[in-house]
Amino acid sequence: MHKNSSKKYRPFPPVSLPDRQWPDRVLTRAPVWCSVDLRDGNQALAVPMNVSQKLELFQTLVKIGFKEIEVGFPSASNTEFAFNRRLIEENRAPADVWLQVLVQAREDLIERTVESLAGAKKAIIHLYNSTSPAQRRIVFGMSKREIIQVAARGATWIKERLPRLKGTEVMLQYSPESFSATEVEFAKEISEAVMDIWQPTPKRKMILNLPDTVEVAMPNVYADQIEWVCRNIKNRESLIVSVHTHNDRNTGVAATELGLLAGAERVEGTLFGNGERTGNLDIVTVALNLYQHGIDPRLDFTDLNSIIEVYERCTGMTVPPRQPYAGELVFTAFSGSHQDAIRKGLNEWKNDRQTSWDVPYLTIDPTDIGREYREVIRVNSQSGKGGVAYLLESQFGIELPKEMQREFGPIANDAVDKLGREVSAAELKQMFWREYIERVTPWQLKTFETESKSGVVRCRAKLLRKGKPVEISGEGNGPLAALVHGFGKVGVPRFEITAYSEHALSSGEEAAAIAYIQIKHANGQTRWGAGVDTNIELASVRAVVSALNRS
Ligand code: KIV
Ligand code: ZN
Numbered sequence: 001m002h003k004n005s006s007k008k009y010r011p012f013p014p015v016s017l018p019d020r021q022w023p024d025r026v027l028t029r030a031p032v033w034c035s036v037d038l039r040d041g042n043q044a045l046a047v048p049m050n051v052s053q054k055l056e057l058f059q060t061l062v063k064i065g066f067k068e069i070e071v072g073f074p075s076a077s078n079t080e081f082a083f084n085r086r087l088i089e090e091n092r093a094p095a096d097v098w099l100q101v102l103v104q105a106r107e108d109l110i111e112r113t114v115e116s117l118a119g120a121k122k123a124i125i126h127l128y129n130s131t132s133p134a135q136r137r138i139v140f141g142m143s144k145r146e147i148i149q150v151a152a153r154g155a156t157w158i159k160e161r162l163p164r165l166k167g168t169e170v171m172l173q174y175s176p177e178s179f180s181a182t183e184v185e186f187a188k189e190i191s192e193a194v195m196d197i198w199q200p201t202p203k204r205k206m207i208l209n210l211p212d213t214v215e216v217a218m219p220n221v222y223a224d225q226i227e228w229v230c231r232n233i234k235n236r237e238s239l240i241v242s243v244h245t246h247n248d249r250n251t252g253v254a255a256t257e258l259g260l261l262a263g264a265e266r267v268e269g270t271l272f273g274n275g276e277r278t279g280n281l282d283i284v285t286v287a288l289n290l291y292q293h294g295i296d297p298r299l300d301f302t303d304l305n306s307i308i309e310v311y312e313r314c315t316g317m318t319v320p321p322r323q324p325y326a327g328e329l330v331f332t333a334f335s336g337s338h339q340d341a342i343r344k345g346l347n348e349w350k351n352d353r354q355t356s357w358d359v360p361y362l363t364i365d366p367t368d369i370g371r372e373y374r375e376v377i378r379v380n381s382q383s384g385k386g387g388v389a390y391l392l393e394s395q396f397g398i399e400l401p402k403e404m405q406r407e408f409g410p411i412a413n414d415a416v417d418k419l420g421r422e423v424s425a426a427e428l429k430q431m432f433w434r435e436y437i438e439r440v441t442p443w444q445l446k447t448f449e450t451e452s453k454s455g456v457v458r459c460r461a462k463l464l465r466k467g468k469p470v471e472i473s474g475e476g477n478g479p480l481a482a483l484v485h486g487f488g489k490v491g492v493p494r495f496e497i498t499a500y501s502e503h504a505l506s507s508g509e510e511a512a513a514i515a516y517i518q519i520k521h522a523n524g525q526t527r528w529g530a531g532v533d534t535n536i537e538l539a540s541v542r543a544v545v546s547a548l549n550r551s
Contacts, residue, residue, distance in 0.1 A: 012221060014221065014224070015184055017228055020227055021227060022224075022226075022261040022262040022263070023261075027260055027261065028295065029295060029296075030290055030295060031264065032240065032242075032265060032266040033067070033287070034066070034242070034267070035069045036070040036269065036270055037061060037271055037315075038054050038057060038058060038061075039071065039072050039100075040070070040268075040270065043073075044274060044277075045274075049314055049315065050079070051083050051086065053314040053315075054072075054314075055083075055087075056310060056314055057314045060311075061271075062093070062097060063300075064299050064301065065299045067096055068098045068266075071101060072084060072102070073102045074116035074117075075104075075108075081112065081116050084099070084117070088118070088119045089119065098124050098171065099117070100123070100124035100125075100126055100173070101116065102126045102128065103127055103128075103154075104127075104128065105128075105153060105154025105155075110157045110161065111157075114161040114165065120165075122170075123168050123171070124171045124172070125170060125171075125173065126173040127155060128174070129150045129151050129176070130176075130177040131147055131179065131187060134178075134181065135178050148190050148193045151174070151190050151194050152197060155172075155194045155198055156197055171207060173209055174207070174209070175211050176190050176210070176211075177211055179210040179211050179213065179225070180215070180221075184228045184229060184232075188229060188233050192234055195235060195238070195239075200239065201238050205238050205240050206240070207240045208229075208233070209266075209268065210225070210243060210264070211244040211246075212246055213246060214248055215245065216249075219255035219257075223258035223261060224262070226241065226258075227262035227263055230263035231263075240266050241263060242267065243256050243259035243260070243266070244268040245281045246277065246279065246281070247280070247281065247282075253286055253289070255281075256269070257289070267283065267286060269281030269282060270282070270283060272284060272311060272317070274317050284301060284304075284325055285325060288301060288324075288325045291368075292363050301369045302368070304326055304370050306370075308326055325369060331372075338360070339387035339390065340386035342361055343386060343390055344360075345358065349365075379412070379423050379428055385405040385406055385409025386409075388405070388408065388409050388413075388428060389408075389409070392432065394425075397503075397505055398429070398432065398505070398514065399503055401518075404530075407528050408432065408528075411431070412428060412431055435550075436530035439550065442466045443463055443464070443548055445461065445463055445541060446461075446463055446464065446469075447462045448479075449461075457477065457479055457482045458474075474487070479540070483544055484544070487548070493521065493522060495548075496520050497518070497520075498518045498519065498526060500516070501515070502515040502536060502540060505532070512532050512533055512534045512539065513535075513536040514530060514539060515540035515542070517546075519547040528547060529542075529543045529544060529546030529548070530543050531545070531546055
């Protein structure tokens with residue numbers, strides 16, 4: 001990198017708009033959405049979609065609820081032309097869906113584009129030419145006047161051909177491409193020149209699309225540019241102002257949202273932000289951001305997983321794991337404190353659906369878009385006892401007492417840390433089994449019998465101590481008290497039982513009961529043990545032996 005970047009790059013000139021209104025506004029309804037997946041998105045693929053892939057994605061877009069879909073650049077290739085013809089001839093577009101086609105300001109291309117639309121029910125013809133100083137100077141070598149003439153000629157050639165589209169409801173769209181890098185005054189001038197030819201009215205509006213073709217400034221600057229045009233252009237009421245952002249500075253979503261605050265009423269973008277370079281605007285994110293604020297987005301992502309599946313298959317792209325709303329990991333918490341908070345939030349939500357959604361760390365309910373709660377919690381070395389306990393309970397019905405969670409949580413974390421990766425619930429259960437249930441040294445229980453007389457319980461147990469047989473007997477007011485007494489008689493230092501709980505294990509190979517016992521030694525040290533058996537009394541005896549083995 002340059003030591004002094006100001007020698008190579010320059011700041012972006014701000015728009016003069018001291019009384020800007022957009023910062024005080026809030027969004028209250030969804031914009032008109034236009035998907036450009038089949039055109040802008042498709043142009044950015046290493047291997048562009050074939051006709052059948054485009055058809056499948058088109059159908060998915062219709063199902064999501066898009067009413068305006070830019071289906072291609074029909075004059076650019078035979079495939080693009082053929083695709084448009086199939087949509088129309090096979091009557092694939094519902095009556096309320098507009099087919100949008102893009103075209104440059106060249107007469108032969110406009111001719112072919114109009115041809116491709118014959119028989120369409122609703123069509124948007126989208127004319128563009130590039131307007132920024134760099135494009136004018138470097139790419140076209142044209143003056144501002146000549147660039148305006150290009151747009152005006154294109155607008156005229158389209159207008160002249162409209163009578164040929166009888167039976168088609170046509171809407172016209174103009175984009176000063178590279179708008180965000182263009183002087184606002186010039187963007188207004190060229191747009192008005194096109195308006196002079198197309199003569200839009202409040203009843204027959206035209207779309208003025210103001211693209212952030214390359215994101216060159218912060219999103220507030222784009223908002224200023226949009227508000228400036230909305231306030232200064234003539235006949236604003238005859239226009240549908242549209243935003244089309246790309247994502248070069250990773251703020252495409254923010255630029256679109258601020259652009260809407262600034263007065264735009266229509267949004268162009270793609271599913272998951274596919275598009276040239278860093279991509280187009282991710283429409284899924286903007287729509288679900290509105291949904292998160294209680295605004296009906298008028299796009300349906302109830303089955304987001306199927307949409308991802310079709311998208312990935314048709315485009316060959318993948319949705320990254322941290323993609324907002326759609327990524328595999330976005331409803332997963334790795335940190336223990338997050339897991340704990342989510343668990344509490346989900347419980348509150350389950351118990352009191354009168355309140356609105358307020359679950360920490362989850363901006364929306366994953367199930368609203370076909371994702372699952374079970375994706376929320378997994379365990380890695382950062383997970384706290386809460387996550388570990390949740391997983392054991394939710395997956396295996398193992399309800400560790402709170403205090404035991406405090407003992408097992410760090411043990412599990414250490415083990416996961418050593419593995420250096422996430423662990424599954426089954427692996428976590430294995431850890432628990434190894435730590436508590438399967439310990440056989442120094443003590444291993446072989447048999448345990450009791451008899452009771454006049455309120456006194458006597459026990460006899462056969463055990464192995466470091467592999468050598470030992471028989472113990474003791475008495476007390478219950479089997480466990482008798483066992484503790486018996487251990488004392490064979491020289492085990494004194495200990496007492498300080499906590500006990502048990503429950504049935506719901507399923508699994510054990511089909512049994514599990515008991516948890518805490519013992520306290522004379523020196524004050526405590527240890528937990530756990531035992532599993534089909535007989536609840538034996539489960540608790542095993543739990544005592546487990547606790548002793550862990551001392
Ligand atoms: O990014 C862009 O400017 C475009 C135009 C053709 C609208 O895709
Ligand atoms: Zn674009």
